[in-house]
Amino acid sequence: MFNLCVITASDQLADHVQTAQAALAGGADMIQLRDKQLDCNDELLAIARQIMELKRQYSFHFVVNDCIEVALKCDADGVHLGQDDDGIDLARQILGNDKLIGISTHSLVEAVKAAEAGADYIGFGPMYATVSKDSPYSPRSADELRRIAETVQIPVCAIGGIEPEVLDELCVSPQVFCAVISGIRQGTGISEQVKAYIEALRSARKRRGF
């Protein structure tokens, strides 16, 4: 079971490695390195290797967004790919069977296709309006999320505009976890915000008996 995937950003508050470090200190169990400027280059690889160093201190899953070769070279736990990125077959060929491959989905049809193609988890969103991605999709519903979780056998990562307050609505199945970019960058600091997400997840799951 996964809990909270923190997707790193680099800005005035914190760079990728600082974000990852603070998120892990707060209890995140998955880090996704996402940088739409670095174009899967050596600079991104260097950052990925620094995040891998955090495994000396913390136990977590590390996935690289978009960049299969970067994930391979830094021995990350896996890669996250969208509908317009390299396909799952290529990723599996390059990374092998032991690595995680996450696939973004926006509908039940895409979710089933990704699961049948061998995804280890799927992203599903955007659940709410997001400031972090120019998405062509309108917000998805908790009912769609439930239908997907009931249909596929793999973990489903709710994403898009997620704040701790909505986790009670979204924890519709034990398979559901969540990913966040901007929500941890508000309020009292990244570690404290992450703790708020973890606590909200814990109590939402407990309330539903998961």
Ligand SMILES: Cc1ncc(COP(=O)(O)OP(=O)(O)O)c(N)n1
């Ligand atoms: C967990 C998770 N779900 C969805 C996405 C979005 O991936 P994608 O559609 O490829 O968009 P970019 O993130 O590459 O802009 C994600 N990154 N993580």
Ligand SMILES: Cc1nc(C(=O)O)sc1CCOP(=O)(O)O
């Ligand atoms: C990267 C991404 N993918 C989405 C999807 O719907 O597939 S929504 C999104 C942005 C998530 O950032 P925030 O937590 O700041 O809303």
Ligand SMILES: [Mg+2]
């Ligand atoms: Mg992508």
